[in-house]
Amino acid sequence: MPVTLAVDAMGGDHGPSVTVPASIGFLEATADARVILVGRQDSLDAALDRHKAKNESGARDRLSVHAASEVVDMDEPPADALRRKKDSSMRVALNLVKDGVADGCISAGNTGALMAIARFVLKTLPGIDRPAIASQLPTKKGVTTALDLGANVNCTPQQLVQFAVMGSALVSAVDGIERPTVGLLNIGEEDIKGNDVVKEAAELLKASGLNFHGNIEGDDIYKGTTDVVVCDGFVGNIALKASEGLAAMLYDFLRAEFTRNAATRIAAAFAYPVLVAFKRRIDPRRYNGATLVGLKGVVVKSHGGADALAFRYALNKAHAEVVNDVLDRIAQRIAAMPAATAAAPAADPRPMPNA
């Protein structure tokens, strides 16, 4: 069965000039897929005129436009976007998922608004208090999946366990790892370390039936100690952003050393292919696409500044999640959770101003 993805074509820093060519490239490479571009008809028509699909790929025939008159601003308060912009490209794309027209939604727009509107439109899965943001990060051994990366600033131990369950199901479904190892991000490996929330979460995780490795420290993320890294959104967001900042600084330093003088520029010429290979290996575009897990629908958030290549990775991610039945896998794992970790039946659909 072909997979249909709804793309918030107006979202992100670049809007249709990125989302349209990325969608065409994705369709050219993915024979069974369809894309619905959601946004302003005139902007999308113009972008489609500029970016032609290769005729033989049939990509253009699998691409359609669904009009939406409004756009959520990148710095708009999520509650405003939810209340006032009923015809935003973001919301209409999510509605297409809710209505079963599309199998998943991809947006590079305002993260807090996407989370708030997705919760309102799609609702959370039974047994989940709050959705989380999950993303793959590179490690020495391959990749790890970390969550929450910013949706929930205050988490209960039960929520951390729910993140662990969702992360495990995601990794299991998409990466084909039967029983992914789960690490709880903490400031030491011993049981006595950490605050009360992580200590209680560790106890719950031991009894959860998950493949719980135990506490891990910050450096274990990039060592690849576990397949899943669980933390609250405050810590996760800061660790992720600190990593981005450090990588940017090191890259700047490396460039500065190679451009210091004539001799180092000659060295750079010799080293160029190696440096390109290094850069490709850590290219953040390859890791673009964070999954909003815990919703009754596949929703992938692209980095706001993504270029067309990066946005294609986010499309691939949503496609893989649909193909691998991530939603069902998460729902099954949640249903199999011990009662102590389950959420109250009625999840709160309020928007999250903090997200």
Next chain:
Amino acid sequence: MPVTLAVDAMGGDHGPSVTVPASIGFLEATADARVILVGRQDSLDAALDRHKAKNESGARDRLSVHAASEVVDMDEPPADALRRKKDSSMRVALNLVKDGVADGCISAGNTGALMAIARFVLKTLPGIDRPAIASQLPTKKGVTTALDLGANVNCTPQQLVQFAVMGSALVSAVDGIERPTVGLLNIGEEDIKGNDVVKEAAELLKASGLNFHGNIEGDDIYKGTTDVVVCDGFVGNIALKASEGLAAMLYDFLRAEFTRNAATRIAAAFAYPVLVAFKRRIDPRRYNGATLVGLKGVVVKSHGGADALAFRYALNKAHAEVVNDVLDRIAQRIAAMPAATAAAPAADPRPMPNA
């Protein structure tokens, strides 16, 4: 007046084989300083036999040994180290500071034990609830000073303000910056971001008289957006360790690319001087030495795995703090704080099992 430093000579992964040559090197380079090596007489005599000071430097004459029969293990619970090892090298070194025999103490030992024993022996400065761990980190612009990096897993808004005051005083005294800028680590710049603790801390910081920049995000650490970065010890420790892990991974990847095949090895030979310069620039040994701020005494914690060069940086740091009257500067700034941010008069001297 000469500065006298008490060195916990048994601490760290390597003990006297690092602390003794580091102390000799430090004394050879620092004419006005004295060092008291604290530890087992036989171990220290043996290390002093192996590592000779240059005669003309007079270093050996400024180096003495103070016997202590016990050693705190690297993984010993802090409360045990505090209660049971009254004659540990760590505790005796701190006693020398308390008794005015030494001006500061340096240890590469167990961080939690050092913090617990230092609080018990030296007590906290008036107006400070709990000491914090502060360290310099490299940035695109130079350096920043971040605290707390792991001593306090749960912080009140008032404690975060105290960290800001102490960090400002430290940077002001040692780096000579009159009014250091202070950033509050958060998941967004806007006032509505973050948990209740950071939101209240931000309000208090605005009224603190400090040069408060506002909320900063994880990547601002390495951008060098502010001179001081304030966070609780849970977040700070995880961000720091994640950074260490990422740097190690990137270094591994770079080496892997340069040793991939004969062609890349030739490129590596050409690039070698540049890579050495790059490595020197980010050498973590240059940033070794975290300050335990908020105590009635200068205490610097070296990384447990530090080599002699790294340990010398920690000695230099303690020396600079003594010379620049950091303790008085912090006490003055604390005394000038608005009442809302001051600690209860009687600070709790219990050891911290979480540290």
